[in-house]
Amino acid sequence: MKIIDAKVIVTCPGRNFVTLKVLTDEGVYGLGDATLNGRELAVVSYLQDHVVPCLIGRDPQQIEDIWQYLYRGAYWRRGPVTMTAIAAVDTALWDIKAKIAGLPLYQLLGGKSRDGVMVYGHANGGDIEETVDEVARYIELGYKAIRAQSGIPGLSSTYGVSKNSKDRRHYEPADAALPTESRWSTEKYMTFVPNLFDRLREKFGFEYHLLHDVHHRLTPIEAARVGKDLEPYRLFWMEDSVPAENQESFRLIRQHTTTPLAVGEVFNSIHDCQQLITEQLIDYIRTTVVHAGGISHLRRIANLADLYHVRTGSHGATDLSPVCMGAALHFDTWVPNFGIQEYMPHTEATDEVFPHDYHFADGYLYPGNKPGHGVDINEELAAEYPYKPAYLPVNRLQDGTLFNW
Numbered sequence: 001m002k003i004i005d006a007k008v009i010v011t012c013p014g015r016n017f018v019t020l021k022v023l024t025d026e027g028v029y030g031l032g033d034a035t036l037n038g039r040e041l042a043v044v045s046y047l048q049d050h051v052v053p054c055l056i057g058r059d060p061q062q063i064e065d066i067w068q069y070l071y072r073g074a075y076w077r078r079g080p081v082t083m084t085a086i087a088a089v090d091t092a093l094w095d096i097k098a099k100i101a102g103l104p105l106y107q108l109l110g111g112k113s114r115d116g117v118m119v120y121g122h123a124n125g126g127d128i129e130e131t132v133d134e135v136a137r138y139i140e141l142g143y144k145a146i147r148a149q150s151g152i153p154g155l156s157s158t159y160g161v162s163k164n165s166k167d168r169r170h171y172e173p174a175d176a177a178l179p180t181e182s183r184w185s186t187e188k189y190m191t192f193v194p195n196l197f198d199r200l201r202e203k204f205g206f207e208y209h210l211l212h213d214v215h216h217r218l219t220p221i222e223a224a225r226v227g228k229d230l231e232p233y234r235l236f237w238m239e240d241s242v243p244a245e246n247q248e249s250f251r252l253i254r255q256h257t258t259t260p261l262a263v264g265e266v267f268n269s270i271h272d273c274q275q276l277i278t279e280q281l282i283d284y285i286r287t288t289v290v291h292a293g294g295i296s297h298l299r300r301i302a303n304l305a306d307l308y309h310v311r312t313g314s315h316g317a318t319d320l321s322p323v324c325m326g327a328a329l330h331f332d333t334w335v336p337n338f339g340i341q342e343y344m345p346h347t348e349a350t351d352e353v354f355p356h357d358y359h360f361a362d363g364y365l366y367p368g369n370k371p372g373h374g375v376d377i378n379e380e381l382a383a384e385y386p387y388k389p390a391y392l393p394v395n396r397l398q399d400g401t402l403f404n405w
Contacts, residue, residue, distance in 0.1 A: 001026050001100075003060050006052040006092075008034070008044050011382035013349035016040045016390055017321040019377055020047060020088035022096065024060055030095030031377060032088035033290045033324035036080055038392045046085045050074075055089065061100070063093045067296050083268040083293045090294025091327045095372040105330035105373045109295070116364030117332040119316075119343035120145035120211055120236075124161045127151055128199050135200060135208075144363035145209035145236060145340055150196045152189055157182045159215045159395075159405070179391040182405075185398050186218060190226055197233040209236040209340075211262075216243045216404040217395075220252040227257030236340070237262040237284055237313070243404055244272070250281035262286055265315035269293060270301050277305050284313035284339045290324040291315075295331055302335050311339030318344045322354035326375035329358050329367035341365065353382045 002025045009019045018034040036043045051070060058066060070086045071077060098105040106112060121138045123146050125131035131150040138146045149160030157163070193212070200210060212235055218226065223241035230238065237260040242249050244263050253261060262284035267273055268291055276282045285305050292298050302312055312335055314328050325343075332341050343365060346354075356375040357368025368374040395405035 001028070001060060003055045003058050006047075006055050006089075008047050008052070009377060009379060009382055010040065010044060010387045011353055011385045012388045013353045013382075013385040014347045015318065015350075016387055017350075017354075018043055018088075019321060019323055019382075020092050021377065022055065022060060022089070022092040024096065028096050028099050030060070030092035030099070030372065031323050031375060032091035032093075032095070032294070033321045033327070034084055034088035035290060035319065035321050035324070036084045037319035038390065039081065040387070042081045043084050043088075046081050047088065051085050051089060060093050060096045063090065063097065063296060066090075066093060067294070071293070078269050078271070080266075080268055080291060083297075084291055087290050087292065087294035087297075090296050091289060091323070091373070094295050094327070099372040102371050104367065104369045104371065105295075105327070106333040106367060109299075109330065109334035112333050113336050114333060114338065116361075116366050117329055117338070117341050118144060118363060119341045119360070119365050120147050120209065122147050122149070122160070122317075122344055124149040125151065126161065126163075127153075128196050131196065132199060132203055135204065139204070139208060142362040143208075145211060147211040147213060147239075147342075148196060148200055149213065150192075152185075152192045154188050155183065155185060158189075159217070160213055176391050176393075177389050179394040181394045181396060183398050184217065184395050184403055186222060189217070190222060190229075193226060194229045194233075197230055197235070201233050206234060211236045211239065213239040214241045216240050218242055220249045221256075224253045224256035227253060227259035227261070230259050231257060235259055239263065239286070240265070244276065247273070247275040247281070250276055251279070254281050260284065262313050265291075267292060269297065270304060273301065274304070277301075277308050277310050280308050280310070282310060284311050286313050286315050286342075288315045288320065288324065289327045289331060290320055295327060298331060299335075302337060306337040311337045313339040314341055316342035316344065318346055318350075322346060322350065322356045323373070323375045323377070326356050326358055326367065326373040329365055330373050332365075333367050349385070353378055353385065
């Protein structure tokens with residue numbers, strides 16, 4: 001079997017997605033997600049101009065060799081564009097191998113470690129009571145774990161909070177021709193956030209898991225204080241409390257709070273989290289199939305994490321396509337040190353472009369049993385949704401200083 005072609009498909013059924021389709025001379029093809037939110041066309045160029053020509057004529061079953069070829073052979077290693085492109089190839093090749101075997105992907109990884117994959121949803125509101133209502137709605141839908149975010153008095157916008165009260169899924173602008181700008185106050189946030197979880201635990205007790213995303217907006221000592229303030233509410237985790245370029249930052253947080261810590265959705269390789277894992281500075285690693293070099297590399301990260309009691313908790317927002325979610329669910333079904341999977345349902349249009357085998361029931365996602373990762377693409381329909389320039393927002397402090405979004 002040989003690779004005879006690889007197509008890069010860009011579509012925007014509400015937001016931009018990049019998909020790599022690897023075709024073989026025996027008619028079997030595989031799909032990989034290559035979406036890098038806000039920098040999609042950089043990956044398109046990397047794939048079309050540099051990667052695809054290197055794939056033609058190769059045996060698609062030589063997954064490890066091709067991974068090493070693309071990683072070591074480029075000389076310029078790592079980084080989000082490179083690793084997203086490698087991830088797309090890797091995921092597509094695993095899809096092909098599983099289809100050749102006639103097995104769902106999780107069987108090739110080692111079989112099931114669990115019956116279903118526990119997921120968490122996103123509840124947000126303009127104020128605490130709106131967030132309470134959203135949490136109640138997710139509970140009615142069957143969720144066992146819910147991430148809670150709320151608007152903050154005195155701030156016109158807050159990360160994780162949609163201004164559209166009818167559809168709270170879309171709180172990240174997906175169609176901005178240039179970055180929008182918002183203002184942030186760490187002081188207002190730190191004063192407010194314990195009140196949110198005090199109200200949620202008062203209303204719902206401790207039966208349900210609650211999570212919270214800080215989105216890289218604190219210093220280590222500020223994160224330590226917030227973590228300590230949240231200890232009485234027993235969060236499942238506090239996510240992305242500080243930027244993690246300096247992995248040692250988490251040591252200071254760890255010294256002052258027992259609130260579980262999660263980070264990693266922007267990580268690209270095992271090197272980005274090696275110290276965090278080996279020194280047990282975090283509890284959950286949130287790297288993804290699409291941005292951390294595919295299934296092959298994510299397995300390495302998970303295996304290292306397992307040695308240090310760190311569990312997985314892969315990013316799974318709607319800036320990743322159903323192809324990534326399908327692959328992630330097969331990975332989640334296998335990985336022994338699974339923690340939880342983020343899940344935001346895609347739009348109806350996106351689901352039509354990417355028909356898939358996975359489904360949600362009673363707080364869990366199930367990957368399905370079709371050969372491969374169970375996600376396909378309707379290319380004709382995808383072509384009806386052309387690419388639209390889109391950026392993530394930019395964040396500033398109230399005095400105008402550029403800050404982490």
